[in-house]
Amino acid sequence: MSIAIPGRVIVFDYGEVISVTPTEADRAALVELAGGDSEVFWPAYWRHRNALDQGTMSIQQYWRGIEGELGEQWADARIHQLWLADFRSWLTIDHDTLQVLLDLKAGGTRLALLSNAGRDFGSYFRHGTLGDLFEQVFVSGELGTIKPSAEIFRHVLAELGTTAEQTVFVDNKEENVRGAEALGIAGHVYTNAADLRAYLEALAA
Secondary structure, eight states: OOOOOTTOEEEEOOTTTTBOOOOHHHHHHHHHHHTSOHHHHHHHHHHTHHHHHHTSSOHHHHHHHHHHHHTOOOOHHHHHHHHHHHHHHTOOBOHHHHHHHHHHHHTTOEEEEEEOOOTTHHHHHHHSGGGGTOSEEEEHHHHTOOTTOHHHHHHHHHHHTOOGGGEEEEESOHHHHHHHHTTTOEEEEOSOHHHHHHHHHHHHO
């Protein structure tokens, strides 16, 4: 069933909105590759993530930073294995959310993607099948700024040629949605595809 929301652009986050949360098996495999200490690994993983997503730290620097916190000495091959395991863990798509996107596209609704992610995700977003759904793709690692900064939202509005009042932003993190709302953009905090569909259908009514 198509969802037509004329005069609006719906901007979607990717991680844990379009994609599903990495599985416990994915997470366990990553910890094992890193040396097996999850209590040290996960705080380090997230502590360095903003710099990676903002493009101020390379992938190599990101993993070497975690390596230092864990007291490990990884061969270059291990860095490649860690990157691949991590990258792959974020690629699984939520089929129900995908159907919402397809229904919006079928209704002629303008769609864009805005993700806090490293530059390595840009090609996947644009040139995988998801890229067919979006008018434009915005990746924080390419822009040098991350959500919820006003700067990144202003950039998106300018590139899309739309106003805040004509824009809707969907993200699973409340702080990011509030950042958009501070500029006058309508926001929806994603919890599941059914609630998202209901929200968008209400806009279409």
